[in-house]
Amino acid sequence: MGGGHNGLVAAFYLARAGLRTLVLERRPIVGGACVTEEFAPGFRASPGAYVLSNLRPAIWRDMRLRERGLRVSPAGPSLNLFADGRSFVLHNTDAETVREIAAFSAADARAFPAFKQEMADIGGLLLPTIDHAPGPLRAGLRAARRRRAAERAVELLATSARRYLDARFESEHVKAALGWDAISNTLAGPSEAGTALALVHEHAADPSGAVPWGFVAGGMGEVTRMLADAAREEGAEIRPGAEVERILVDGGRARGVELAGGGAEQARVVVSNADPKRTFLRLCEPGQLPAGFARAIRAYRCEGASLKINLALSGLPAVAGSAAPNGAHRGLIQVTLPLAEMDRHQQDARRGIPAIDPHLEVCFPTVHDPSLAPEGRHVATVGARSQPYRLAGGSWDELRDPVADRVVEQLGHHFPDLPGMVIDREVLSPLDLERRLALTGGHHLHGDMLPDQLFLLRPVRGAAGYRSPVRGLYLCGAGTHPGGGVTGANGRNCARVVVRDLRRPRVRGSAGA
Ligand SMILES: Cc1cc2nc3c(=O)[nH]c(=O)nc-3n(C[C@H](O)[C@H](O)[C@H](O)COP(=O)(O)OP(=O)(O)OC[C@H]3O[C@@H](n4cnc5c(N)ncnc54)[C@H](O)[C@@H]3O)c2cc1C
CATH class of the missing domain: 3.50.50.60 (FAD/NAD(P)-binding domain)
Structure with a gap:
């Protein structure tokens, strides 16, 4: 079925x-x-x-x-753009990322390699569980005894992204760039217990390197x-x-x-x-x-937290300022904010209020595969976080377009040409995702992926x-x-x-x- x-x-x-x-x-x-579906004449993307x-x-x-x-x-480096005009690139090699971090904090640059090692160790413990039915607890405990990473894994399962990062880094910019994924598919804030686990998804690559990750030719x-x-x-x-x-x-x-x-x-x-x-x-x-x-x-928690927008663009908008590296458009670009602000946005969203100027994830799949748009044109895919399924007032049918207009305006601060390049667009609120894709509550992942809904607890004990x-x-x-x-x-x-x-x-x- x-x-x-x-x-x-x-x-x-x-x-x-x-x-x-x-x-x-x-x-x-x-x-x-x-x-992959056509969302505007000649423009294709995934809802x-x-x-x-x-x-x-x-x-x-x-x-x-x-x-x-x-x-x-392969996806390119991940550019993080902040409202204060600063930017930060998570490169595909750690040495380059360390240099980038040093511009924000020398102590954080020194701390980064240990953080990556920790993520790799924990990933080594958790990733092999993917390919099996959630095993008996004793198998996990046996593996945990063998690995020093076990203590770290327990900490990660129990704590918040914010506390985990506070304990290792000092720059709010660095913490935001490392921690935004904590709010990608939940209404929980980065200060809530369990959200540290998202760091593994983002930073613990499969050690075998056997899993290609990036943009699929022809779309998903x-x-x-x-x-x-x-x-x-x-x-x-x-x-x-x-x-x-x-x-x-x-x-x-x-x-x-x-x-x-x-x-x-x-x-x-x-x-x-x-x-x-x-x-x-x-x-x-x-x-x-x-x-x-x-x-x-x-x-079971299964309420979505994002608005998705596919934009049909007349060209490829440049990133504001000179700090943006070559190849920035090849990666996932994060328009981001300090973790404390993400907390506030998530609190608003839990009360049914869509966040204004939220964290955005942006990518340009046509940079990888131009056939997804007419010649010379581009697609931008945008995920706006902190957007609740259940609204305190009004309906998504009324709010969909005003919220999307505001997101395009927000994008304009970082890509000044973008608002003028929009030919057409598709906007999918959590309600639209539910209607179109049968995702209950508009949840991207069929339910929150926090420790109380994972492993032996997914969907329920x-x-x-x-x-x-x-x-x-x-x-x-x-x-x-x-x-x-x-x-x-x-x-x-x-x-x-x-x-x-x-x-x-x-x-x-x-x-x-
Ligand atoms: C906006 C968005 C962005 C995402 N971005 C990414 C990403 O970049 N990378 C990534 O890896 N994941 C991403 N995800 C998550 C990922 O797409 C999903 O977790 C994954 O596709 C789920 O696959 P599934 O087969 O388990 O379920 P689904 O893809 O939800 O499939 C369930 C199927 O069941 C069908 N169905 C439901 N009810 C009935 C019924 N009564 N009768 C018949 N058929 C029925 C539905 O129509 C659907 O085809 C994203 C999800 C969303 C919504």
Whole structure:
């Protein structure tokens, strides 16, 4: 149920295991939040994911993505632009970044290599967990005993991004440039416990170096187009335009699905790529779930925090000032602010007030692949943080355009030509993401990725291994371990669990069943 990238990956492995597999996707195209669509005449971009950073090596290999022609153009250095006119580049090499930091603080420049080492150590502990169902706690503890990084990992899971960075750096500019990712996909502020974990996502690269990260030629939709081709070649049937209205459950066990246009499909197993709230609270009947489980899913945090804008531009806008390095447009540009201000914006957002002049992430995919726009023209993709799904006043249908206008004005401070270059645009509030991509609450990752919703707790304790309390109903999307992002790990891990269960005498439910 659902042809997002994880649904397609799961379908591939299920079909490869010899199971008759049918993918039902509500949209006319597959790919979920990983697609390429025309948003203005001749301009193409994704309403969702725009960079590929962690698609698992096993999927590259098994689904033969290189042979199919998947090409990733590496992202350039990451330019951070501050309201006070200063800028800061996180280079792809640490030596260059240290030189950059020295302009803000000599002590911070000295501290940076130890910080990177710490991130690499913790990454070495956490990253291998991605490719497996969340393991028994004792396996994690065994690994932790072997590694000195374990203490650091515990600190990182428990503390806030702000405290973690305060303990290591003094410059507010440096801390902002290292810590902005803490607010990317949550309404929590960088001072809230657990947000330090985001630092690992941002700064702990896969030590094997086997995972290409950057901009995909043809846009992110090429990834899912090729995943769908691979699944079909293994024998899976993929049916776009087929929305599931209800999961059929009888005697505590999934029996198939009922389709929105009428009709039903019977199945031994139903694998849902939809987010946990949609799967259990909208598509299952309330009485079919244990009450405690349903309450836990209701309490699962899944409200989006960003406004996405795709801009069709008549040219490539220059960065204000001379400090911007060559190649700045090739990376992810952060229009950023001190962590204390991010805290204030997130507090506003939690009260339903969209932040004004929030943190922005900007990129220009056409610098990597000019075919995404008419000749000489460009696409800018902008993510504006601290934008709540639930508003204190008004609706996103009223606020969408005024908020987007303000973001374009804000961009104009750093790219003075940009406002005059806008030919057309697509604005997606959290509500629009929910309507278009079926992301409940407009959450990019099917739910916050803070420690209380990760590993054995994703989506909720007792249902973290892709199984659910309904026997034969599994989850394979970003709301499962290891969380969101275009990794394919969820789909692959889930398929392995399903195949294992089917080889046992009967389909098992989860411990919570
Ligand atoms: C704006 C935005 C920016 C992002 N940027 C990045 C990025 O740059 N890099 C990155 O790695 N990740 C990024 N992400 C996150 C990433 O896109 C997602 O975590 C990932 O695509 C989720 O994949 P999935 O297959 O688990 O779920 P989804 O892509 O959400 O797929 C679920 C599928 O299920 C379908 N579905 C739902 N309900 C039904 C139903 N009732 N019947 C039939 N089908 C149904 C949906 O239509 C959808 O196709 C971004 C996300 C968003 C929204």
